[in-house]
Amino acid sequence: MRETKFWTWHILAGAVVLVLLGLHMIVMHMGSIVGLLNPAGGEPIAWANVLARSRMVGLVAVYILLLGAALYHGLYGLRTILLEMGPGAALQKAINVLFWIGGLSLFVIGTLAAIVAAR
Amino acid sequence: MQEAGSGTKEIEVFLRRYDPERDAKPRWQRYVLMAEHGMTVLDGLHKIKETQDATLAFRYSCRMGVCGSCAMLINGKPALACNTQISQVADRKLTVAPLPNFDTIKDLVPDLSAMFRKHVSVQPYLKRDDASEVEKPTGEFLQAPEEVVRYAQFTYCIKCGACFAACPTVASDPEYLGPMPLCQAHRYNSDSRDGGFHSRKLVVGASHGVYRCHYAGECSNVCPKGVDPARALQLLKRDLVLDYLRLKKRRAPAAVAGPPPTAQRLPNVPAAPPYTV
Numbered sequence: 001m002r003e004t005k006f007w008t009w010h011i012l013a014g015a016v017v018l019v020l021l022g023l024h025m026i027v028m029h030m031g032s033i034v035g036l037l038n039p040a041g042g043e044p045i046a047w048a049n050v051l052a053r054s055r056m057v058g059l060v061a062v063y064i065l066l067l068g069a070a071l072y073h074g075l076y077g078l079r080t081i082l083l084e085m086g087p088g089a090a091l092q093k094a095i096n097v098l099f100w101i102g103g104l105s106l107f108v109i110g111t112l113a114a115i116v117a118a119r
Numbered sequence: 120m121q122e123a124g125s126g127t128k129e130i131e132v133f134l135r136r137y138d139p140e141r142d143a144k145p146r147w148q149r150y151v152l153m154a155e156h157g158m159t160v161l162d163g164l165h166k167i168k169e170t171q172d173a174t175l176a177f178r179y180s181c182r183m184g185v186c187g188s189c190a191m192l193i194n195g196k197p198a199l200a201c202n203t204q205i206s207q208v209a210d211r212k213l214t215v216a217p218l219p220n221f222d223t224i225k226d227l228v229p230d231l232s233a234m235f236r237k238h239v240s241v242q243p244y245l246k247r248d249d250a251s252e253v254e255k256p257t258g259e260f261l262q263a264p265e266e267v268v269r270y271a272q273f274t275y276c277i278k279c280g281a282c283f284a285a286c287p288t289v290a291s292d293p294e295y296l297g298p299m300p301l302c303q304a305h306r307y308n309s310d311s312r313d314g315g316f317h318s319r320k321l322v323v324g325a326s327h328g329v330y331r332c333h334y335a336g337e338c339s340n341v342c343p344k345g346v347d348p349a350r351a352l353q354l355l356k357r358d359l360v361l362d363y364l365r366l367k368k369r370r371a372p373a374a375v376a377g378p379p380p381t382a383q384r385l386p387n388v389p390a391a392p393p394y395t396v
Contacts, residue, residue, distance in 0.1 A: 004324040004363045011360070084292040084331060092326075 010076040016069040020062055027053075054117040067110045075103045126156030130209055132163065134175065135192075135216035137223050145223070148172075152213075154205045160215060161189055161200035164227070176226040184343060187279030191227050192216040197281035199343045218284035231280050237296050238278065241304040241322050246315025247372050258377035260312040266373075273306035273351055275344045282338035282348050294327040298338035301329050302348035305355040314372035320359055329355050 027037050031044035037059065040048035053059050079099050083092060132152045137145035150167050158166075161179055168175045177200070179189040184202040191200050193215055194208045205213060221229035247253055282298035283289050289297050304323045308316045323329045329352055338348040361367035 001320065001324055001363070003326050003328065003330050004320070004359045007330045007356070008360045008363050080331070083326065084288065084295075086292060086294070 006076060010073055013069040013073040013076075016065065017073055020066040020069065023062065024066065054114075057118070060114050060118050064111050064114055067114075068107055071103050071107055071110075075099050126206075128154050128206075130154050130205065131212045132167065133212070133214045134164075134167070134227065135214075136175075136226050137217075138225055139223070147214075154209075154213075156206065158205050159201055160191070160193055160198075160203045160205055160208075160213070163205055163213070164200060164215070176224075176228050178228045185277065187277035187343075190218055190229075190279035190281045190284070190343070192218055192284065197284040197341045199279060199281075202343055218280050220284050220286065220289045221280065229280065229284075231278075233293075234280055234283050234297060234299060235278070237300040238303060241296065241300045242315055242319055243300070243303040243307060245307065245310065245313045246318060247312070248314060249375070252375055256375075258375045260373040261376045262311050262373055266311040269311075270306045270309040272346055273302055273309075273348075276302060276306075276342075276346050276348075277344055279343065281341045281343060285337035285341040287335050287337065288331050288333060292327060292331060295331045296323065296328050298332075298348035298352065301332070301355060302338075302346065302351040304329075305351040305358075308355065308358060311370070312373045316358070316362070320362065323355060324359050329359070332356075 026034060028044050030036075031038050031049075035041075037053055037056070038044050038046075038049045039052045040046060043049070079095060082095050087095065130152055132150045133147045134150065135145050136142070136148045150171055152163050152167060154163060161177075161182060164175065164177050168177075177189065177191070179201060180186040181188070182201045184199050187199070189200040190197060193200065193203055194213060196208075197218055198208075200215070215227060217223045217227045218229040221231060221233070224230050245253065276299060278299060280299070282302075286295075286298055288295050301323055304319050307313050308319060332349075332352045334349060334353065336349045339346070339350065342348065358367060
């Protein structure tokens, strides 16, 4: 049942990535058309717009969620590829542990960066 | 190449030969065959064995696409030798090899035992709490026609191994359960008479189970009986996920229906013979 749990969350994370990455794309690449979340006007990557977005609590939460979903979805896919190469039981366990530690570390670093930038 | 009359054609046949007691590795051997109109690959192999090389080994039984014994790699595609006419797949050159993704016993005979061990592991039979009813039935399990439709196509599987041979995941992960066993797990899970979903999910949901299927779909493409194992695997995944999310409808296995209370035995109908086992 552990694989069912992992796979279900992999699918749900994929759906979250699809929606939130779509939002990111709209904000960053269609700014001149939709003007969404660009309070200072002009280019979405203008310093004033970046600063303003980094202080929007909701948007910070969205990016932290996107980070978690993308990390989980991507690392699960990479783990699947590695496990299908037929490693032994000990190596499989090492891959699992390494991916959990690596994924959680990257998530903590990214979350801290987003929170610090919001101050 | 020689063209004879009445649809007979001379073709080159390349057969993969391997005798583990003599050969270090498999090799190709060339034969020339007069392929008659309507001749199947199995007929051609018989003709070669009878007239050119009696040492050739291949497996077959029913000769009519029912038993699944003669699945081979014919011109690069897994197919039943008895169900494939030479004229359909070869103009001048025919290659026949044993099914890939299996060990080879000899020449064109694959060792299917690994596949059948996985098949057994998914408990491919009706599992019910009332075991006594299964062993010594007092009636029949009620099942509506629309409940039969849910699993009917998956019962056509003849366990020939063609899907295994075509599956890219089986090629890379020898522990993967594979299309046929997983398809059969879904066949029984979706049978309204069955109650074995929760014991099967421990096997099919394990690390080399159904989630290793990446939906290449080749299993369905090569199935000689028109079964769609790829669909069965996706439905199996859906059932497992819904069960994990507690959204799967729970149902009890079909009830037992005894004989109608008003039914009477017709006169002059002899009694059933006693059990022999």
